[in-house]
Amino acid sequence: xxxxxxGWVYGKIADIRNTLYERGVLKSYDLGARTISIGNVTTGxxxxxxxxxxxxxxxxxxxxxxxxxxxxxxxQSSGRVLVSDGATVLVDARTGGDEPVxxxxxxxxxxxxxADADRVEAAAWAKETFGITAFVLDDGFQHRRAKRDLxxxxxxxxxxxxxxxxxxxxxxxxxxxxxxxxxxxVITRSNxxxxxxxxxxxxxxxxxxxxxFESTFELRRVAKLDDPRSDIADRSRTFVFCxxxxxESFVSQIELEGFEVAGFRxxxxxxxYSQNDIDQVEIxxxxxxxxSLITTAKDAVKLEGxxxxxxxxxxxxxxxxxDSDRFRDLVLSA
Numbered sequence: 129x130x131x132x133x134x135g136w137v138y139g140k141i142a143d144i145r146n147t148l149y150e151r152g153v154l155k156s157y158d159l160g161a162r163t164i165s166i167g168n169v170t171t172g173x174x175x176x177x178x179x180x181x182x183x184x185x186x187x188x189x190x191x192x193x194x195x196x197x198x199x200x201x202x203x204q205s206s207g208r209v210l211v212s213d214g215a216t217v218l219v220d221a222r223t224g225g226d227e228p229v230x231x232x233x234x235x236x237x238x239x240x241x242x243a244d245a246d247r248v249e250a251a252a253w254a255k256e257t258f259g260i261t262a263f264v265l266d267d268g269f270q271h272r273r274a275k276r277d278l279x280x281x282x283x284x285x286x287x288x289x290x291x292x293x294x295x296x297x298x299x300x301x302x303x304x305x306x307x308x309x310x311x312x313x314v315i316t317r318s319n320x321x322x323x324x325x326x327x328x329x330x331x332x333x334x335x336x337x338x339x340x341f342e343s344t345f346e347l348r349r350v351a352k353l354d355d356p357r358s359d360i361a362d363r364s365r366t367f368v369f370c371x372x373x374x375x376e377s378f379v380s381q382i383e384l385e386g387f388e389v390a391g392f393r394x395x396x397x398x399x400x401y402s403q404n405d406i407d408q409v410e411i412x413x414x415x416x417x418x419x420s421l422i423t424t425a426k427d428a429v430k431l432e433g434x435x436x437x438x439x440x441x442x443x444x445x446x447x448x449x450x451d452s453d454r455f456r457d458l459v460l461s462a
Contacts, residue, residue, distance in 0.1 A: 135297030142270075142294075142302040146309075149272045156275045159251040162192070162262040164462060165276040167269025169307060170299045173373025173397065174284040175316030175447075177227050177426065178345055180266050181234050182447040183280070186459050187262045188238035195254045196235070197274075198266035200225030200243030202398030208250055211241040214258070221429040226398055227266070229429040239264070247274050269309070270301060278462035281310040283331065285321045285342075286377050307334040312458060314449070318342040320380050341455055347385050347445040350422060353431060360441050365390045366420045367413035367438075370427050371399035382422060382443065391416035401427075406434050413438055 148154040164183055168174040180196060187194045200209060203225035211217065211224035212232035221229045224243050232241040240258055244250035247265060251274065254260050265274060269281055290299035307313075313331050315324050328340055350360040366387050370378050375394035383389055393412055395405070413421060421440040423431070428442045449455050 132293060132297040135294040138296070139294040139300075139303045142306070146272070146302070146306055154272070156272055157248045158275045159248065159263050160255055161251075161260055162187075162462060163265060163274065163276045164262070164278045164280065164459060165265040165268030165271070165274070166280045166282065167265070167267050167271075168282045168284075169269065169301055169304065170284065170287075170290065171295055171301060171373070172284075172287075172299060173377070174282040175343070175345060176267065176282045177230065178445070178447045179280070179282060179314060179316070179343065180264055181231055182449070183459055184231075184235055184239040184264050186456050187264070188235075190460055192262035193258060193260050194239040194262050194264065195251070195258065195260040196228075196231055196239050196241045196264045196266055197247040197250055197254070197268075198225070198228050198231075198241065198243050199245050199247075200228050201267075202226060202400075203228075203243060204400075205243075208242065208244040208253065211243055212236070212239070214238070214240045220432070222400065226426050226429050230426045231266070233429065234425070247271060278312065278459065279310050280312045280314060281307065283313055283315045283327060284374060284377070285315050285317045285324055285327060286374065286380070288315075288327050289330070304330075304334050307331065307338075310335055310338050312455075313338055313340045315340065315342045317345065317377055317381075319344040319384070320377055339458065341449050341451060343447050343449045345381060345445050346448050347381070347443055349444045350441045351444060353428060353436070353440040353442055356442075360420065362419065363387045365416075365418050366422050366441075367391045367393075367409070367416060367418035368422050369393045369395070369409045370424050371395035371397060371401070371430075372424055372426060373397045378424060378443075387422070390418040399430075401430050401434060403434055406431075406436060410436070410438055
C-alpha cells in the first residue's frame with residue numbers, strides 16, 4: 129500500500145530536478161562533439177542496447193570517430209573503465225558491465241566504449257585521448273548533466289508504460305509529461321504486438337511534435353557459444369534462459385523465429401552466472417526433454433569459462449527501423 133505514495137514522491141523529486149535543469153540552476157555541459165542520447169522512461173529492458181549499436185554504426189559509417197558513454201550498470205568495478213579502444217575489447221563483463229562488453233564486441237572497428245558514472249568527465253577524457261567527434265549516450269535520457277543534440281527515447285511496445293505508476297509503484301522512472309524533452313520516439317519490438325496505435329496516440333498526447341519510428345529486432349544467426357561462425361540446424365525442443373530486463377519478449381522473439389521452446393528460465397537483469405546456475409539450467413532443460421539451450425548476446429559475455437553439457441547457442445540479430453533513411457538523416461543532421 130505504500131508503493132503508490134512512494135512513487136508519487138519519487139516522481140515529484142524527478143520533476144523538481146528537471147525544472148532545476150530547465151531553469152539553469154543545475155548545469156548541463158556541452159561534450160564538445162555531436163552527442164546523441166538514447167534512453168527510456170521506464171525501468172527494465174526496452175530494446176535500448178541494440179538501438180545504441182545501430183546509431184553508433186550510422187555515425188561510424190559516416191566517418192565519425194564514435195565513443196559510447198555508458199554507466200556500466202551491474203559491473204563490479206568503480207571509476208572509469210575503457211571497455212574497448214575500438215580495436216580490442218579490453219575487459220570482461222564483471223569489470224566493464226554486460227551491456228558495454230556486448231556493445232564493444234559488436235562494434236569492433238566502429239566505436240570506443242567507456243564506462244563511467246560521470247559521463248561529462250569521461251567525454252572530456254575520451255575526446256582528448258581518442259579525438260572523438262561523436263558521442264552516443266547509453267541510457268542518457270535522465271542523465272541531464274550532458275547536453276545532447278538529439279534525444280531518442282525507446283518505448284517498449286510489449287509494455288510501454290506499465291501500470292502508469294512511478295517506481296516503486298510502477299515501472300516509470302519519471303512522469304510521462306517529461307517525454308516533452310524527447311526529439312525522437314522509437315517504439316521497439318513492434319512486431320510482438322498486434323497494434324501500436326494506442327501507444328502512438330499516448331505519445332502524441334505527451335509530445336505532439338516528436339517524430340515516431342517503429343523498430344523490430346530480427347535474428348540474423350543463432351550461433352554456438354564456442355563457434356560464432358556456426359548456425360543452429362535443429363529448431364526443435366530448445367530451452368531458453370536469460371538475464372535481461374524483459375525476458376518474456378526474448379522468448380516471444382525466439383518463438384516468432386520458428387523455434388519450439390520447450391521451457392524457459394529467467395534470472396535478474398545483469399545476473400552474474402555461476403557454474404551452479406548453468407547446472408540448474410541444464411537440469412531444467414533435460415526435465416523438458418530439450419536438446420539445446422538458447423540465450424542472448426548480452427548473456428553470452430558472462431558465460432566464458434563455464435561448462436555446458438547441452439549445446440548452448442547465442443541469438444544474434446539487429447535492429448530494423450521503418451523509414452530507416454529518415455532516421456539516419458535525423459541522426460546525421462543533429
